[in-house]
Amino acid sequence: MSLNRYRLKHLRKQQHKGAQRASEMLERPDRLIGLILIGNNLVNIAASAIATVIAIRLYGDAGIIIATFALTLVILIFAEITPKTIAALHPERVAFPASVILLPLMKILYPVVLSVNTVTNALLRMLGVDPRHKQEEQVSKEELRTIVTEAAALIPQRHRGMLVNILDLEGVNVDDIMVPRNEVYGIDLDETDEEIMACIQRSTHTLLPVWRDDINDIVGVLHLRNIGRVLTGGELDRDALEREMDKPYFIPESTPLHTQLMNFQQKKRRLGIVVDEYGDVVGLVALADILEEIVGNFTSNLTDPDDEIFPQRDGSFVITGTANVRDINRSLDWTLPTDGPKTLSGLILEHLESFPAGNAGLTIDGYRLEILELEGNVVRAARATDTSTA
Incomplete structure (x- = not known):
């Protein structure tokens, strides 16, 4: 027994x-x-x-x-x-x-x-007991997480982290990890040939969304491996550019990551255009972004969270306002709320319930946040301190 x-x-x-x-x-x-x-x-x-x-x-x-x-x-x-x-x-x-x-x-x-x-x-x-009834043992997601984390001697630490991350995919949507629309890098067909060529040359991505006039009018996605086919004598061939583009792949912002991972696999896609309930583009999500949620950041990742979090001598951290809250929690082992705004700037402004006229400070779930730099309606930098360890 x-x-x-x-x-x-x-x-x-x-x-x-x-x-x-x-x-x-x-x-x-x-x-x-x-x-x-x-x-x-x-x-x-x-x-x-x-x-x-x-x-x-x-x-x-x-x-x-x-x-x-x-x-x-x-x-x-x-x-x-x-x-x-x-x-x-x-x-x-x-x-x-x-x-x-x-x-x-x-x-x-x-x-x-x-x-x-x-x-x-x-x-x-x-007595109301069925002797033939044999209850099948089932393990919930939380119990399975405990089994994985407690199996220290049987599973290497890196593999345990990957298994736990896979279990977490169900509770994360694409809008939690997407690149917001204001940070999307792509090609605007209304620009001149020289500007488009400069955009391609400066690109650090292999897949570039292409739009006309506004990002809400994305007409395709260009893979830079096909760049040689859109050049004629070193000059941009717009007709060839449009022929080589793949059709854009749109996905709802509320799609769970584990579902989107299967969709990428079934549709043989690597980049999705995230849209809201009104059909407006709110960002991009790539297959690599979902894989990083499982295995961690790739060495080729150019937006390492460490470039947005700067430790200070007094134990605090200066963090850029555009830093993703989930990345902050993962890097610092914190528990800032992730069920609301996705960036630190949005989190601060939501709790302030207004746009401050100058630098301001507040405490969220035991974390002291002080605005260091405010540009327009966006927090550019903030100082964060874990008051529970202070």
Whole structure:
């Protein structure tokens, strides 16, 4: 009964004989318990009767009391506590060899076990208990997270982090990790050829969205591997540019990351245009962004959160206002709220409920935030301190 059911299933799939025998008996735990208790009580009662007869012959009527106390100690120590403690601590080492004896006994004593179980099962039904009902063990996401994080000796730390990140994908939407529209880098077809060529040359991305006049009118996505096909004699060929563009792939901002990861795989896409409920473009999300949520930042990532978070000597941090709140939490192991604004600037302004005329400070969930630089309606930099450790 102390066997780990998931390990037992694993060993059974590996064709482990002991696991197969144990699994067969555990299919009907009422019969297994009946068999064990029949043997257990048979031996205990027989030992009690024999010990009483011997004690009476040796000590007379006082032998009954002597036999009772002596046999109780012997049974408790050698037949109950010691072997069952060993079995609880090492269930596989005890259960698998024991199954060699118990399984044949189950078949030999089947009529006895069946008759006893018939009576006990009838009593259980009278109490509203179904003896045939076997509750399947299920693990919730939180329990699975605990299993992964506690498996320190079995799973390397990096792999544990990846598994936990995969579990977290379900609770994160694309708008949590997307590049906001004001930071989107792309090609505007209304610009001159020289400006478009300069835009391509300065690009640090392999996929560039292409739009006319406004980012809400994205007409395609250009892969820079095809750049040679849009140049004629070193000059930009606009007709070729439009031919080489892929159709834009639009996705709702509320799409969960695990769903979007499968969508990217099914549609063979690497870049999605995130739109709100009105169809307006609110940002971009790339396949690499989702993969980074699982494996961590790639070495080629040019927007490392460390470039937005600057530790100070007094233990505080100067953080740019455009820094993503989730990136801050991940980098500093903090717990700033992530169910609202996605950037530090938005988080501060939401809690202030106004645009401050100058520098201001506030405390959010135990974190002291002080505005250092305010440009228009955007916080450019803020000082953050974890007051719980101060």
